[in-house]
Amino acid sequence: xxxxxxxxxxxxxxxxxxxxxxxxxxxxxxxxxGPDEIVQLQAIGRSEVIAARLxxxxxxxxxxxxxxxxxxxxDPEAAGLDLRPVGTGRVNLHxxxxxxxxxxxxxxxxxxxxxxxxxxATVPRWQRLAAGEMAATxxxxxxxxxxxxxxxxxxxxxxxxxxxxxxxxRVALVETHTDPNARALGVEAIIRRIEALGAGLxxxxxxxxxxxxxxxxxxxxxxxxxxxxxxxxTSDPHDVAPEAVRxxxxxxxxxxxxxxxxxxxxxxxxxxTPVIGLPGCVRSPALNGADWVMERLICGVPVTAQDIAGxxxxxxxxxxxxxxxxxxxx
Numbered sequence: 446x447x448x449x450x451x452x453x454x455x456x457x458x459x460x461x462x463x464x465x466x467x468x469x470x471x472x473x474x475x476x477x478x479g480p481d482e483i484v485q486l487q488a489i490g491r492s493e494v495i496a497a498r499l500x501x502x503x504x505x506x507x508x509x510x511x512x513x514x515x516x517x518x519x520d521p522e523a524a525g526l527d528l529r530p531v532g533t534g535r536v537n538l539h540x541x542x543x544x545x546x547x548x549x550x551x552x553x554x555x556x557x558x559x560x561x562x563x564x565x566a567t568v569p570r571w572q573r574l575a576a577g578e579m580a581a582t583x584x585x586x587x588x589x590x591x592x593x594x595x596x597x598x599x600x601x602x603x604x605x606x607x608x609x610x611x612x613x614x615r616v617a618l619v620e621t622h623t624d625p626n627a628r629a630l631g632v633e634a635i636i637r638r639i640e641a642l643g644a645g646l647x648x649x650x651x652x653x654x655x656x657x658x659x660x661x662x663x664x665x666x667x668x669x670x671x672x673x674x675x676x677x678x679t680s681d682p683h684d685v686a687p688e689a690v691r692x693x694x695x696x697x698x699x700x701x702x703x704x705x706x707x708x709x710x711x712x713x714x715x716x717x718t719p720v721i722g723l724p725g726c727v728r729s730p731a732l733n734g735a736d737w738v739m740e741r742l743i744c745g746v747p748v749t750a751q752d753i754a755g756x757x758x759x760x761x762x763x764x765x766x767x768x769x770x771x772x773x774x775x
Contacts, residue, residue, distance in 0.1 A: 446497055446498065446499055446500060446503050446587060446588065446589040446590070446591075447497070447498045447500070448462065448495075448496075448497045448498075448587075448588075449495065449496075450493050450494070450495055450496075451493060451494055451495070451496045451498065452492065452493045453483050453486055453487060453491065453492055453493060453494065456478050456483060456486075456493075456494055456496055457478055457479060457480065457483060458477065458478065458479075458498070459477070459478050459494070459496035459497065459498045460475060460476070460477055460478070460496055460497040460498070460499070460505075460588045460589070461473070461474055461475065461476050461477075461478055461482075461494060461495075461496055462474060462494070462495040462496050462497055462588070463495055465486065465489075465491070465494070466489075467485055467488075467489060468488065468489060472485065472486070475533060475588065478494070478496065497587065497588035497589060499588075499589040502591055502592055502593070503589040503590065503591055503592060504589060504590060504591075504592045504595055505588070505589055506533070506534030506585040506587065506588050506589055506590070507531045507532065507533075507534060507585075509534070509563070509585045509589070509590050509595045510531050510534050510535055510536045510583045510584065510585045511528075511531045511536055512595050512599060513536075513556070513563065513565070513583050513595060513598050513599055513602065514528050514531075514536035514538065514583045515528070516598075516599035516600075516602060516603050516604075517538070517565070517581070517583070517602055517603070517604070517605050517606050518538060518604075518606060519603070519604065521541075522541075523607075524604075524606060524607045524608060525540065525541045525542060525544060525607065525608030525609070525610055526538045526539065526540065526541060526580055526606060526607075526608055527539045527540075527541055534584060534585035534586070534587075534588070535582060535583065535584045535585075536582070536583045537579055537581075537582045537583075538579070538580050538581045538582070538583075538606065539577055539578060539579050539580060540574040540575065540576055540577065540578050540579075540580050540608050541576065541608065541610075542576045542608070542610045542611075543573070543574065543575050543576050543610065543611060543641065543642050543643055544573070544574060544608040544609050544610040544611060544642070544744050545571050545572065545573050545574070545608070545609050545740050545741055545744045545746060546567070546568060546570070546571065546572055546574055546580050546606065546607070546608055546609075547570070547571065547606070547607045547608070547609060547746070548567050548568075548569075548570040548571075548605065548606060549604075549605045549606075550570060552601060552602045552603070552604075552605035553565055553567060553602060553605050555601035555602065556598045556601045556602030556605070558601075559594055559597045559598045559601055560590060560591070560594035560597075560598065561586065562585060562586045562587045562590045562594065563585060563586075563590060563594055563595070563598045564583070564584045564585075564586060565581060565582070565583050565584075565602060565605075566581060566582050566584070567580065567581040567606065568580055568581070569759065571737065571740070571741060571746070573641070573642070573736070573740045574608065575641070580606065580608065581606055609741075609744040609745060609746050610643075610744060611642045611643040611644060611743050611744050611745075612743070612744060612745030613644055613669040613670050613742065613743045613744075613745065614643065614644050614645060614647075614669065615644070615645070615647040615648075615667075615668045615669045615670070616639050616644050616645065616646055616647060616668055616669065616670045616671075616672060616743075617646075617647060617648035617649075617650065617666045617667070617668035617670070617671050617672065618632070618635060618646055618648070618649050618650070618672045618673075618674060619650045619651075619652060619659070619662055619663060619666065619671065619672070619673050619674070620632070620649070620650070620651050620652070620673075620674045620675075620676070621651075621652050621653065621654035621659055621673075621674070621675045621676045621677075621685070621686070622651060622652070622653065622654060622676045623653075623654045623676045623677065624676075625651075625653070627676075631674075631727065631728020631729070632649070632674075634727060634728055634729060634730045635672065635674070635723070635727055635728075637730065638727075638736065638739065639739070639743065642740060642743045642744065644670075644743050647668060648666065648667070648668060650662055650666065654675060654676045654677055654685060655685065656685050656688050656689045656692060657689075657692070659673075659685060659686065659689035660688075660689040660690075660692035660693040661693075663689060663690060663693040663695070663715060663720075664693045664694070666715075666718075668718060669718065670718065670719055670720075670721070670739075670742055670743065671715060671718055671719070671720045671721070672720075672721050672723055672739070673686050673689075673690075673720065673721070673722045673723060674723045674725075674727065675722070675723075678709055678724070678725050679700075679709055679711060679722055679724075680709065681700075682697065682700040682701075682711070686711070686722045687700060687711050687713070687722060690713050690715060690720055690722075693715055694715065694716065695713055695714055695715030695716070695720060696713050696714055696715075697711055697712070697713040697722075698712050698713055698714070698749070698750045699711060699712045699713075699749075699750035699753050699754075700722075702734045702738075702753045702756060702760075703753075703754065703756055703757030703760050704733070704734030704737065704756050704757070704760035704762065705734070705760065705761055705762060705772065706724065706726035706731070706733040706734065706762060706764070706765050707724050707726060707733040707734020707735050707736075707737075707760075707762070708724065708734070709722075709724040709725070710722060710723065710724050710734055710735050710738065710753075712738060712748060712750070712753065719742050719748075721735065721738055721739060721742070723735050726765055729765045731762075731763065731765045732762055732763065733762060733765070734756065734760065734762070737756060738753065
């Protein structure tokens, strides 16, 4: 692509680089100059314009952006993403439904390394999206880009994005208590979290904060996901809640996570059903590490101990002011 001053007599078919005010209205940047536009420019005394002229080996910004977006999501229905109409070298991709976005970061990085004029920006990996929310945007920086760069970008970033919609709908919450007359706190925040992904709290059970009692309660739960919220923080892999899961016939795969707030989460399973031991910070609506685990599981994305170990980068989340013990004393 050639860019710079162009005499009007050579400007037909060029792309106007900067908007030009006319006696009535204006010619907007990005428009392709035809005979009518050149007459309008001559009428205001212009003899040249700053313009971009595509070479035969170039693609217009819109054609390039659309080709790359279609390579990212060759089957929008299967990927759960919609491609919005192209314009000004941009195609936005939006979630068709609520869900979490899988981003193949290596493919995104490879695409963005092809040519500085070709860019793809996405939300963070596994971010929860509402229906209609933007997941990514393809933007061609210049008015045109080499077709070879577009082909390379398409190959590098193919099928890099996929939305995982909710798969689980039946969630059980088991709360423990040290005082059966105490008022439960924070359940509303948990319910809002799961409802945002189309799931529902189908059982809300209570148990004394004792290993044997909690194990007996867990053994009778029928759900696709079990959440445990303890009256007293779970502070050791052999504390009441993890031991109750084991006693009920389950296993604990991971205790603790490198996300703050959310450190005291544990993850396990019981008779094939995933179990999350919730940290106390879930009583607040603020984002915490449990959100990252719960959202993936509800959307049918397996979470392993290794996955949790890899959450530390970006895992320092905004402090919750109501926490009992803040990171730094005031």
